[in-house]
Amino acid sequence: MTVPLVDLGPWFEGTPEGRADVAARIDAALRDSGFLLVTGHGVPDELRARTRELARRFFALPAEVKRRYAVTVGGRGWLPPGVEANGYAEGTETPPDLKESYSVGADTPVGDPEVDGFWFQPNTWPAEVPELAAAATEYMARMRRLSDELLTIFAVALDLPSGFFTDHTGHPTYTFNINWYPPIGVVGEPEDGQFRIGPHTDFGTVTVLDRQAGVGGLQVFTKDGEWEDAPFDPAAFTINIGDLMARWTGDRWRSTRHRVLPPDAGAPDEDLVSLIYFYECDHDARVAALDGSYPEVLASEYLKEKLDAITVT
Numbered sequence: 001m002t003v004p005l006v007d008l009g010p011w012f013e014g015t016p017e018g019r020a021d022v023a024a025r026i027d028a029a030l031r032d033s034g035f036l037l038v039t040g041h042g043v044p045d046e047l048r049a050r051t052r053e054l055a056r057r058f059f060a061l062p063a064e065v066k067r068r069y070a071v072t073v074g075g076r077g078w079l080p081p082g083v084e085a086n087g088y089a090e091g092t093e094t095p096p097d098l099k100e101s102y103s104v105g106a107d108t109p110v111g112d113p114e115v116d117g118f119w120f121q122p123n124t125w126p127a128e129v130p131e132l133a134a135a136a137t138e139y140m141a142r143m144r145r146l147s148d149e150l151l152t153i154f155a156v157a158l159d160l161p162s163g164f165f166t167d168h169t170g171h172p173t174y175t176f177n178i179n180w181y182p183p184i185g186v187v188g189e190p191e192d193g194q195f196r197i198g199p200h201t202d203f204g205t206v207t208v209l210d211r212q213a214g215v216g217g218l219q220v221f222t223k224d225g226e227w228e229d230a231p232f233d234p235a236a237f238t239i240n241i242g243d244l245m246a247r248w249t250g251d252r253w254r255s256t257r258h259r260v261l262p263p264d265a266g267a268p269d270e271d272l273v274s275l276i277y278f279y280e281c282d283h284d285a286r287v288a289a290l291d292g293s294y295p296e297v298l299a300s301e302y303l304k305e306k307l308d309a310i311t312v313t
Contacts (some may be wrong), residue, residue, distance in 0.1 A: 002033040002222050003230050003238075009040035011153060019156065025151075026136040027157035027253075030241060034256030037236035043142045045235075048210050051139045052273050054132040059180040059273075060101060061128055066100075066307055069126055073311040076104055077124045079177075081085075081187070082312065087198030089309045090257075094283070095194040097267050098187045098262055102126075104136060105175040110283070119283050119300060120174045141177050143208050143277035147174075147276065150206050150239065151279075158249065158290070165205065165248075169286040173300065174204075181272045183263055190262035197260040202242035204280035209238040211274045215267040221257035227288060244280065244302060250291035 006025045010018030010083050029036035058066070058078075069077040079101040087094035087293060104123040109116040125133040127143050153163035158164075181196045196216055211218060211232070217231040218238070230238060246255035281287070288296040 002228060003037060003220060004029050004033075005037040005039065005231070005233060005236060007040045008038050008042075008149075011041065011149075014044065015266055017161065019153075021158040023153050024151045025137065028232060030154075030157075030253035032254075033220060034246075034254030035230065035238065035240045035258070037231065038239055039233065039236045041146055041237055043146065043237070047135065047139055047142065048275065051132075051135045052210075054129055054135050055102060055178040055180070055273055055275075057129045058126050058132060058147060060188050061126075063228065065128060066126075069102075069124055070102070071124075071159060074118060074307050076107075076121045078102055083200055084310055085257075085312050086200035086310050087193075087195075088312075089200045089203075089306060092193075092199070094198045095191045097198055098190060098194060098196045099260075100180045100182070102178045103175060104140070106173050108171070110171060115283055115300070118304070133209055136176065136178070139275065140174070143176065144172070144174065144279070146208060146237075147206050147277065147279040150208075154206075154245075158252075165281070168281040168287075168299075169279075171282055173280040173303070177274075177276045177278070179274045181214075181260065181274070181277060183264070183271045184265060184268050186242045186271075188255070189265075193264050195259050199257050199259040200310070202240060202258055202278065203244060203303050204242040204278050205245040205248075206279045207240050207242060208277040208279070209240075209274060210276075211238060214269060214270050214272045214274045215264040216261040217272070218261050219261060221259075227259070242278070244287060244299065247289055247294050247297070248287050250289040250293040252290075 011022040066078050071077040082096040085096045107123045109120045155164040213232040219227045220230050244254045283300040285299040
């Protein structure tokens with residue numbers, strides 16, 4: 001298995017030996033596959049299940065109702081079918097991804113209208129599912145705490161001061177996408193090269209994914225150049241890093257290609273909902289490779305170019 005499972009329990013228990021072991025195991029996973037599963041994270045199962053169930057209520061609404069909340073990539077609201085193709089981030093022209101998303105994120109303004117207008121837009125919540133706002137807001141708060149804890153582990157794994165990365169997450173940008181992957185009866189037969197999410201790498205520092213098992217599920221691209229089904233544990237989050245973190249570490253760690261397979265005719269009723277938290281850093285953070293292998297970039301400029309690349313116009 002190239003995607004290992006790491007129990008964070010010993011890290012939170014706080015013994016020097018336990019924390020060092022967790023940091024070493026995460027370092028090894030990020031060097032080898034760029035992906036891992038984590039348990040012992042402390043996020044309640046009930047919150048995960050409730051957020052998913054409420055999102056399903058929204059996705060089950062008629063299209064004309066959902067359209068009231070329609071936005072493009074980077075907006076706050078409903079991303080309809082056809083607006084996103086992640087394969088474009090690799091320079092590959094693919095058909096649009098076979099999914100719908102509800103997208104929210106960081107919404108506390110910094111006071112600069114140009115910055116706030118993109119990175120800290122007010123979140124929009126569907127009036128038809130009024131409970132979703134509270135559940136998703138609590139979920140995002142849990143994800144931010146977990147992501148900062150992971151960044152602290154990352155720093156320890158690299159023999160850096162524990163706050164090396166979190167010193168740059170005082171007012172971070174982040175996005176929470178709830179993805180619905182409809183069954184084949186809704187989206188029809190996939191076109192050649194069409195996926196629920198096309199092959200891509202993530203863009204930020206760390207991604208925390210709560211996913212469901214399925215035939216049309218997550219695959220990870222191995223060092224050997226093969227696509228491998230990611231292992232699944234219902235108690236675990238799937239963790240990976242993005243391009244910004246790989247750059248920060250001078251590619252010591254891998255921002256690994258991954259994709260979500262299209263719906264399969266062998267499982268015609270399968271529909272899945274994934275909760276995906278994309279964490280970044282402060283919009284004005286200046287990120288330079290630890291080993292000097294990449295020039296410094298401004299985080300917000302770097303990430304905006306990546307987001308623009310996947311937008312279908």
